[in-house]
Amino acid sequence: MEGTGHLDEPAQAELEEQASKLFSGRVDFLLSAPQLKFLPEPTVPEIAFCGRSNVGKSSLLNALTGRKAIARASVTPGRTQELNFFEVGEPTLLRLVDMPGYGFAKAPPKVVERWKELVRTFLRGRQVLVRTLVLVDSRHGLKDVDRTMMQMLDEAAVGYRIVLTKTDKIKASELDTVAAATEAEARKHIAAYPLVHRTSAEKGMGIAELRAAVLSDAGV
Numbered sequence: 308m309e310g311t312g313h314l315d316e317p318a319q320a321e322l323e324e325q326a327s328k329l330f331s332g333r334v335d336f337l338l339s340a341p342q343l344k345f346l347p348e349p350t351v352p353e354i355a356f357c358g359r360s361n362v363g364k365s366s367l368l369n370a371l372t373g374r375k376a377i378a379r380a381s382v383t384p385g386r387t388q389e390l391n392f393f394e395v396g397e398p399t400l401l402r403l404v405d406m407p408g409y410g411f412a413k414a415p416p417k418v419v420e421r422w423k424e425l426v427r428t429f430l431r432g433r434q435v436l437v438r439t440l441v442l443v444d445s446r447h448g449l450k451d452v453d454r455t456m457m458q459m460l461d462e463a464a465v466g467y468r469i470v471l472t473k474t475d476k477i478k479a480s481e482l483d484t485v486a487a488a489t490e491a492e493a494r495k496h497i498a499a500y501p502l503v504h505r506t507s508a509e510k511g512m513g514i515a516e517l518r519a520a521v522l523s524d525a526g527v
């Protein structure tokens with residue numbers, strides 16, 4: 308999808324330039340919150356990232372911030388149950404929140420319940436959370452665990468963008484099909500942005516536009 312969807316070309320280019328400057332500046336890991344009592348003070352707008360384990364979340368965070376390893380890629384899939392906070396800007400203008408991955412194979416029901424509880428409470432109670440990005444592997448499209456996540460976001464009234472990842476791995480025609488199907492489903496969700504983002508952390512596709520969208524969502 309094209310940037311924020313409602314800007315003319317010069318305005319979009321300027322927003323991308325501004326976003327690129329911001330994200331190439333200060334980006335620091337702040338803290339990791341295994342429980343909600345460890346959340347940082349809600350002082351700036353936050354944008355959260357979520358998706359199935361292995362969807363490419365760490366890689367996307369690294370691509371957005373132009374870092375090699377701000378977020379560790381593939382530690383042990385499904386093991387991380389913390390919310391990781393990163394601060395962007397000097398002084399801090401916004402935070403990125405790396406949410407625990409979901410849909411990992413053979414997770415014990417207790418782990419899944421714990422994940423749901425943590426995420427649901429965070430989504431409902433976090434006043435500064437302005438947007439969530441739901442990452443979806445473009446090779447697979449939406450899965451039931453993504454739909455569960457989307458429903459939780461609808462219920463918490465947290466607006467979200469669906470971001471297709473790893474688009475370098477499929478043909479353009481296949482990407483069009485997946486994007487269309489995903490958008491058709493997004494339109495049925497109250498809190499979903501109707502257009503999907505197409506990204507490749509590997510090739511850099513869609514990254515500048517997504518950065519601009521994040522900046523615009525943060526309203527800074």
Ligand SMILES: Nc1nc2c(ncn2[C@@H]2O[C@H](COP(=O)(O)OP(=O)(O)O)[C@@H](O)[C@H]2O)c(=O)[nH]1
Nearest residue numbers: 360361362363364365366380381473507508509
């Ligand atoms: N080809 C390709 N591979 C990717 C892309 N993004 C992530 N990957 C690979 O997918 C795997 C999982 O990525 P990671 O960022 O660790 O996923 P996470 O578990 O969601 O944080 C790694 O082997 C990455 O190298 C991409 O845009 N293109």
Ligand SMILES: [Mg+2]
Nearest residue numbers: 365379380381
């Ligand atoms: Mg990761």
